[in-house]
Amino acid sequence: DDGSAGEKGNVISALCKVLEENKIDMIQTCGPHKMMEAVATKAQEAEVFCEISLEEKMACGVKACVGCSIKTLDGMKKVCHDGPVFDSKIIVDVNPKENLGCNCN
Ligand code: FES
Incomplete structure (x- = not known):
């Protein structure tokens, strides 16, 4: 810097x-x-x-849990299955669980 x-x-x-x-x-x-x-x-x-x-925490890595879910304009996506690379314009929230007050990490 x-x-x-x-x-x-x-x-x-x-x-x-x-x-x-x-x-x-x-x-x-x-x-x-x-x-x-x-x-x-x-x-x-x-x-x-x-x-x-996106490099999210992945519990299963095979689309079986919701540990890596993100919110997009196309609905919820799983980084381990649908990504990890996404068009930036479709990303709405990379931490939907955090914003829901969920303790599922
Ligand atoms: S890590 Fe479980 S669905 Fe992606």
Whole structure:
């Protein structure tokens, strides 16, 4: 972040600079949810297709539980079966269980 190696600033400031200076067709991101949310927002503002790769806690890994469920515009999806890569525009909530006050992790 301090610029001692590469760009000074965070991922979003670097992304803004790249988007300003280049013609970008697609962004692919992984990492912390808040960072991916910010990347997806910037991509949408710049009208650039964006895919996010979710790394959720997986209890079964074979679509048998709801441990990795996310809410999308196409309904609930399971990261282990339907992902882990999703079009950022369809993601509504990557932590639906948290927002329901559910203790099922
Ligand atoms: S980890 Fe159980 S459904 Fe995805």
